[in-house]
Amino acid sequence: MTVLREGTLYLTLPHGVQGRKFDDRNHGLSHCMKAVDFVVEEPDRVLFIEFKDPDHPHANPDDRKAFLEELLIGGKDDDLVRKYRDSFIYRWAENAAEKPISYCVLIAASRLDEAMLLARTEGLKRKLPAEGPASGAWQRQIVAGCSVFNLETWNRHLPQYPVARAAP
Amino acid sequence: MTITKIKFENFTAFKKLDIRPSPGINVLVGANGTGKTHLMKVAYAACDISKTQVDFAEKLIRVYLPSGRALGRLVKRHNVSTRGSAEVYRDTLKLRISFSNHSTVPDSATVTGAKKWTLSPIESVYIPVKEMLSNAPGFRSLYSQREVHFEEIYADILDRAYRPALRGPVDRDRKKLLTNLQKLIDGKVTIKDEEFFLRNKQGNLEFTLLAEGMRKLGLLWLLIQNGTLLNGSVLFWDEPETNLNPKLFGPLIEILFELQRMGVQVFLATHDYVILKEIDLRKKDGDKVLFHSLYRDDGTGEIQCHSTSEYLQIHPNAIAETFADLYNREVKRSLGEIAR
Numbered sequence: 176m177t178v179l180r181e182g183t184l185y186l187t188l189p190h191g192v193q194g195r196k197f198d199d200r201n202h203g204l205s206h207c208m209k210a211v212d213f214v215v216e217e218p219d220r221v222l223f224i225e226f227k228d229p230d231h232p233h234a235n236p237d238d239r240k241a242f243l244e245e246l247l248i249g250g251k252d253d254d255l256v257r258k259y260r261d262s263f264i265y266r267w268a269e270n271a272a273e274k275p276i277s278y279c280v281l282i283a284a285s286r287l288d289e290a291m292l293l294a295r296t297e298g299l300k301r302k303l304p305a306e307g308p309a310s311g312a313w314q315r316q317i318v319a320g321c322s323v324f325n326l327e328t329w330n331r332h333l334p335q336y337p338v339a340r341a342a343p
Numbered sequence: 344m345t346i347t348k349i350k351f352e353n354f355t356a357f358k359k360l361d362i363r364p365s366p367g368i369n370v371l372v373g374a375n376g377t378g379k380t381h382l383m384k385v386a387y388a389a390c391d392i393s394k395t396q397v398d399f400a401e402k403l404i405r406v407y408l409p410s411g412r413a414l415g416r417l418v419k420r421h422n423v424s425t426r427g428s429a430e431v432y433r434d435t436l437k438l439r440i441s442f443s444n445h446s447t448v449p450d451s452a453t454v455t456g457a458k459k460w461t462l463s464p465i466e467s468v469y470i471p472v473k474e475m476l477s478n479a480p481g482f483r484s485l486y487s488q489r490e491v492h493f494e495e496i497y498a499d500i501l502d503r504a505y506r507p508a509l510r511g512p513v514d515r516d517r518k519k520l521l522t523n524l525q526k527l528i529d530g531k532v533t534i535k536d537e538e539f540f541l542r543n544k545q546g547n548l549e550f551t552l553l554a555e556g557m558r559k560l561g562l563l564w565l566l567i568q569n570g571t572l573l574n575g576s577v578l579f580w581d582e583p584e585t586n587l588n589p590k591l592f593g594p595l596i597e598i599l600f601e602l603q604r605m606g607v608q609v610f611l612a613t614h615d616y617v618i619l620k621e622i623d624l625r626k627k628d629g630d631k632v633l634f635h636s637l638y639r640d641d642g643t644g645e646i647q648c649h650s651t652s653e654y655l656q657i658h659p660n661a662i663a664e665t666f667a668d669l670y671n672r673e674v675k676r677s678l679g680e681i682a683r
Contacts, residue, residue, distance in 0.1 A: 222681070279678070286655070288655075289663065289666045290663065297673075320677035324674075335683070
């Protein structure tokens with residue numbers, strides 16, 4: 176069983192599912208490309224996973240507040256979009272962008288309720304973008320789906336990928 | 344002296360309820376039919392008679408408008424003869440009314456505490472869901488002369504809106520509030536021959552031509568300008584979100600917080616997530632906010648109330664639950680089989 180770690184958050188993958196930390200030193204292009212935290216391979220699809228951890232036990236309360244305020248007005252969307260698109264291009268260049276990709280973003284902040292998560296999910300879908308142009312020129316989607324979670328909704332909706340916080 | 348307790352027994356929708364409001368902002372949430380408006384109307388009627396000295400039973404009839412003006416219809420419906428009661432407290436002052444479901448006239452009710460209650464009058468405003476200012480010309484005279492089937496809150500709000508401006512200089516807090524409102528409505532409100540106008544550089548715009556949300560903000564401007572909303576007043580606002588663009592909710596809630604800081608006790612009933620969240624996000628240290636969640640108990644089916652000062656502890660929260668349902672369905676649609 177593979178366990179992937181980002182700070183104090185641990186993501187456990189189910190048996191038989193491969194996954195790796197994507198934004199580590201093996202990436203090699205971090206000076207010019209952004210990267211999601213993890214790439215997880217299922218037999219017929221891929222998950223790009225990004226963790227943000229404003230509730231980190233050592234987070235400065237002012238920083239936490241500033242992060243959430245920015246997040247709520249969509250100020251973090253561009254960063255999340257860039258991470259997705261750059262990771263997508265990287266994988267395309269690896270010749271590994273054939274399977275549909277879903278983007279799962281965990282914002283570990285207990286103050287985020289479902290209304291805010293819904294608003295951020297919609298914001299991200301618009302900006303990735305999840306749909307091609309109205310002309311119908313796109314023959315395929317660049318993202319199969321995306322959702323923004325807090326820790327509680329992540330574990331509720333994705334119980335096969337449990338995330339837990341360990342002591343720092 | 345603010346409202347400190349409201350208590351019901353077999354009154355309208357309530358079997359038994361006891362609510363301790365905050366002296367600051369009180370937010371009533373709950374599904375339709377859980378008595379938010381009923382609760383505010385009783386408290387408003389009690390405040391209003393402290394000034395007008397109208398009989399409490401009579402005022403309740405005018406405010407609720409039960410069929411045939413029969414007071415007994417305000418008793419919670421049972422198959423047997425029942426008495427209903429309502430109590431409103433301001434610290435040690437207590438106003439109580441009780442009556443049977445057979446009461447048809449106000450005289451048959453027992454009202455206690457009214458004498459002391461009216462010795463300490465309190466200013467109050469009830470802003471109903473329906474906007475009234477655009478229908479104002481002639482309405483007051485019609486209402487006073489004829490039996491018009493309108494709850495008295497509609498006539499009362501016009502009485503307050505028509506009050507002339509306070510004499511003397513405007514203090515700094517009120518001036519700031521009025522300036523903020525003027526920015527939102529892009530002008531000031533004037534009254535000519537009982538008709539309300541928005542006055543700005545372009546001239547006078549009659550209220551009937553103004554967006555309904557703007558009329559509500561114009562009303563708030565008038566109530567602050569004419570001194571109805573001052574330290575010690577009580578503001579009741581039923582669904583302030585109605586017909587207002589959500590972008591204006593933030594500035595509106597900021598104004599309510601400023602009023603609260605000036606000493607106005609506020610009650611508002613809402614169905615809107617943005618209103619709730621704006622209150623949560625704009626609350627500063629020292630602000631007094633209490634959320635009252637009205638709900639039907641699963642076991643008894645009776646209305647209960649859970650009060651909390653913390654947004655995240657509002658329970659049950661029908662508004663948030665609706666979003667939770669939307670979110671769950673959105674996750675399932677977005678992620679398909681990945682999401683369980």
